[in-house]
Amino acid sequence: MRELPPLSEPCFGFYATPFGECCMAFSNDGIxxxxxxxxxxxxxxxxxxxxxxxxxxxxxxxxxxxxxxxxGKGKRPVVHPIGTDFQLSVWEALQNIPAGKTTTYAQIAxxxxxxxxxxxxxxxxxxxxxVYLIPCHRVIRTDGSLGGYxxxxxxxxxxxxxxxx
DNA sequence: ATAAAGGCCACCC
DNA sequence: GGGTGGCCTTTAT
Numbered sequence: 439m440r441e442l443p444p445l446s447e448p449c450f451g452f453y454a455t456p457f458g459e460c461c462m463a464f465s466n467d468g469i470x471x472x473x474x475x476x477x478x479x480x481x482x483x484x485x486x487x488x489x490x491x492x493x494x495x496x497x498x499x500x501x502x503x504x505x506x507x508x509x510g511k512g513k514r515p516v517v518h519p520i521g522t523d524f525q526l527s528v529w530e531a532l533q534n535i536p537a538g539k540t541t542t543y544a545q546i547a548x549x550x551x552x553x554x555x556x557x558x559x560x561x562x563x564x565x566x567x568x569v570y571l572i573p574c575h576r577v578i579r580t581d582g583s584l585g586g587y588x589x590x591x592x593x594x595x596x597x598x599x600x601x602x603x
Numbered sequence: 604a605t606a607a608a609g610g611c612c613a614c615c616c
Numbered sequence: 617g618g619g620t621g622g623c624c625t626t627t628a629t
Contacts, residue, residue: 524625543611547624556611558624564610565626579611586610594610 450485450494451501452478455509457570457596461485462501463494468518469504472568474589488520488567508571517568524555528562535576538601542580564588570597 450463450471461481463471471488475481485494507515519529527550534549535541543563547556566574569589575597579585587594 522626547611552624554622555624557609557622558611558626560610561608561625562610566610574610577610581612584610588610591610 448489448492448494449497449500450482451496451498452481453498453501453505455505456600457593460501460505462504463489464500465518465520468516469568469571470518470520472571474569474593476590514571517571519567519572521562521565521567524552524558525562525565528559529566529568529572532563532566532572532574532577535573537573537576540576540578540598543577543585544580546577560585573597576601 446466448463448465450461452459452461454460455474458474459478461471461473461475461478461484462469463485471485473481473484475484485492504515506512519526521529528546531546531549543560544553544556546563547553547559550559552559563574563577564586566572566588569575575587575594577585584591584594
């Protein structure tokens with residue numbers, strides 16, 4: 439992982455969404471993490487591994503407000519993903535997939551100009567820190583099968599169904 | 604510096 | 617459906 443930028447007023451929390459309870463974290467007043475862990479311990483552990491040593495303050499109220507904005511009629515909040523140049527280019531490409539559509543790991547590799555790096559694209563997508571807003575769930579395998587999902591295939595299925603039509 | 608582990612793909616059976 | 621070899625990045629030795 440590259441060196442982390444300073445996080446001002448870092449905070450995090452948990453809140454219910456249409457896809458189960460999410461774990462969300464903020465840096466510099468923007469979202470730096472959005473995940474759907476099986477339980478809160480895992481959510482916290484994931485956050486610690488992504489941002490070692492950062493002292494996030496618990497703030498479920500703030501998370502609740504953002505959940506309403508994201509899954510209600512609110513405008514899309516700004517995302518602040520942190521990663522390597524390769525990861526950022528992959529996550530950037532994901533944001534151009536329209537809702538209700540899917541693409542493949544190989545197509546993403548083409549879009550970022552690294553057609554041979556399909557395997558690495560899969561790994562980078564698995565490391566997506568801000569799921570749903572950076573729609574890694576819209577990426578499936580070339581053969582049409584679903585592929586994997588860091589937070590459980592049921593979650594991926596639910597998101598795709600939610601966006602269908 | 605090197606090894607091991609990945610949300611993959613093409614190809615074979 | 618399953619297994620193999622190749623590919624590339626990241627993380628941990």
